[in-house]
Amino acid sequence: MENFDQKEAFRQALTGWFNAEKRDLPWRQTKDPYKIWVSEVMLQQTRVDTVIPYYERFIDAFPTIHDLANAPEDVLLKKWEGLGYYSRARNLQAGVREVVEQYNGIVPDNRPTISSLKGVGPYTAGAILSIAYGKPEHAVDGNVMRVLSRILLITEDIAKPKTRKIFEAAVTNLIDHEDPSSFNQGLMELGALICTPTSPKCLLCPVRDFCQAFHEGKERALPVKTKAKKTKEIQFLSLVIQNEQGKWLMEKRPKGGLLADMWQFPLVESLTDDVKNVYGIEKASLFLEFKHIFSHLTWNIKCMAAHSTKADDLSENCRWFSEEEMEELPLPVPMQKIKNEVMK
Structure with missing residues (x-):
């Protein structure tokens, strides 16, 4: 997708579909970077339907970044109970405390600074920056890698950490600078609802015309992902x-x-x-x-x-x-x- 007109048509098809069809999720009702940060941490390794009630209870308990920064750890863990991966909660609180102590409670709006916070990796940084601040920053997770591996016919193994750089560069090349929030969320939503792991719904896909894997009949062969070791x-x-x-x-x-x-x-x-x-x-x-x-x-x-x-x-x-x-x-x-x- 090197042609400018083709890129622009792809962006419009993706963001138009997202804005018309997106799910009504509680964290989509806000631009507060703190609340978006909470939702993105909860959504790591956890299904959306599972996260919704946890997110709502968590924000009720800790409505502001200062509330979470000052919460005792046992109260934090009790509110997180059942979500698993408890280091996520501890790292979130540690990062929030850094924001309160070093940045007057204002979540940084640039990648180098926000990435220095405890627990904030490349994906979380990009999600907060694009969704809360409207910055054209990549936010690459498993959904995005699956979608783009099919659209751009990328055959590198997504299980290898170095492969993420290829997808980050692809998003940076394609992202809609006018509406980076809808673009990034559109890729995530497409992966969650349409471009699913085993049975992609290609006939319903808003960007099917741009998908190289679909045109070559390879959509079920991608992404390439080596199996994890036995637990x-x-x-x-x-x-x-x-x-x-x-x-x-x-x-x-x-x-x-x-x-x-x-x-x-x-x-x-x-x-x-x-x-x-x-x-x-x-x-x-x-x-x-x-x-x-x-x-x-x-x-x-x-x-x-x-x-x-x-x-x-x-x-x-x-x-x-x-x-x-x-x-x-x-x-x-x-x-x-x-x-x-x-x-x-």
Whole structure:
């Protein structure tokens, strides 16, 4: 698409379709860069339908950038509970605090500065700059790479990080300088609704006339993407322990790593005598088995119910909680599943 007239016709077809057919999403009702930032972080690795209620609750709880900057971490994690990838929430808050401390609460409007913020990568930077500030900046995610690989017949492997540069250059070349927000969102929307991974709806596509893959019958062969390595599997025993006062034993995860600082029913590899002594239990009974899949590993969890006569002398990361108190704890999804099963 080297011809100016062809590029302009492509832009008009894409932005015209987007403005006529776009989904009514809550973050599309604002140009506030903070709220757009929140939505873009939530949308990473999470479906739009799933994000909507989380976004609305989150903005209700933290309506301004200062509210989020000042929020205690446990409150932040509780509002994020269920979305997963909790490092996204922590990085978002860290980035927001930088904006409050260094830029008087005003999200930077240029790529070098906004990209220096914690957790803001090339895609998030481009999305905020184009949608909130109307800057002609590329915002390349998986949807955009899929769409452009077909339109421009790009055959490089999109699983390789270096390939992103090819697509960023393509967007920079094609982007509508008059309406970069609709252009970037149009590419994303096209990938979500029409130019889908396995069954692209080519007959409904507003830019089909410009699509090289469609004209060559290669739309289902693109994008080229090598398969990820098989995920690692880990076996865990989750101990659901109640004391004589009816409280439940919970342990706080370490400050770093997966699900950092969240609460869980104690996880062990097996129910050894040492484990029984540590938690003050004599016997335990199996009541639930399930697997939880993270992006890079799978937990196979067996859940055992037990009673403990041990009132104290527990490790510093363990505490007893009433059922009401547990409602305030930030729990990862597998622990929510166990809690819901226990407290039916």
